[in-house]
Amino acid sequence: MASGEGRRHRHDLVPLAALISREMKNEKMEKPTVRYGHAAQSRKGEDYFLIKTDCQRVPGNPSSTFSVFAIFDGHNGNAAAIFTREHLLSHVLSAVPRGLGREEWLQALPRALVAGFVKTDKEFQSRGETSGTTATFVIVDAWTVTVASVGDSRCILDTQGGAVSTLTVDHRLEENVEERERVTASGGEVGRLSIVGGAEIGPLRCWPGGLCLSRSIGDMDVGEFIVPIPYVKQVKLSNAGGRLIIASDGIWDALSSEMAAKSCRGLPAELAARQVVKEALRTRGLKDDTTCIVVDIIPPDNSIQPLPPPKKQNKLRALLFRKRSRDSANKLSKKLSAVGIVEELFEEGSAMLAERLGNDDSAGQTTSGLFTCAVCQVDLAPSEGISVHAGSIFSTSTKPWQGPFLCADCRNKKDAMEGKRPSGVKVA
């Protein structure tokens, strides 16, 4: 880490005192309290979760504490889920440039999440083990919630007034037409299992591999068009707070988002998580691993947060999100949150790595992108880096020689994900 310090650009260095005073000015609302609960019923032993409430943006500074909650639902074995649980957080954090203030740090998260997911996938695949996993990874920093996910482990948000919204997209071939088209365009075949006699059964799957998901971490025996690039959404809650419910498909195959939220309203987080699992089992029985994490983000003057019974649901749903305009997608809005309205700060689901890593004006300033791979963070010799935009007909950059840069290995991974060349890693 010390060797990286000297490489940083001069304008990245902000004196600590200036950082702290800037943060104090930005913290108009007092920090909320975060309470959480977890419950699970196992059938195959392939669901894993991560709860870490003592992460620090500035090591040693308790006022920079943030929390991470995640669910990993493995398939074809548990190795990918275990590996992702162990490595994803550190890979994401190591992709955030050093020395950022709180706002800049939050702005840098979506790109760091993409890099961390792809790096974890690459590393796991290089071990030569089969199995894959969903990953729904949630960072709670005061009122700002950032969610990144691949697969179908959903994260929902229940806010005051009973409006329920989904902060993830289900990457399932059966329901997600857009993903189906992307997989087909990248060289995958989508179809159902056919049994003797030609009858087709079960959900849509991609071939080779037979996976029902269109995105995951791992799955080296499935085509590279099953990408680890996460859908990312970042929202800022109003000072009324809210409740997150993160769960594997064992819950969502049994309950709609509304049913899950409703089933546990008024209960503290620990009991709420148990109630959601109980409700799913009552509806469908134990057909699959079933894991649920409930996170309450509670205003400082409320010790418990009882969500009132829903009223005027439809009107509130329309008001729930204040949409950011398309061209301000990468900027944090400066507007104050109104009561009950969730501010949408960022949303992007593209599976194209160039779109997710590039075209940010701040890229050259806040990262050491000239010298390190934007995905795996390895140091690059000046002649070694390949621009993420190089040679792409989809490039919207007018300067394809500019960063961010990829090492040869990550560039190869990028082309494989886009169906331009077979992956270098294959099962024998």
Ligand SMILES: [Zn+2]
């Ligand atoms: Zn790399």
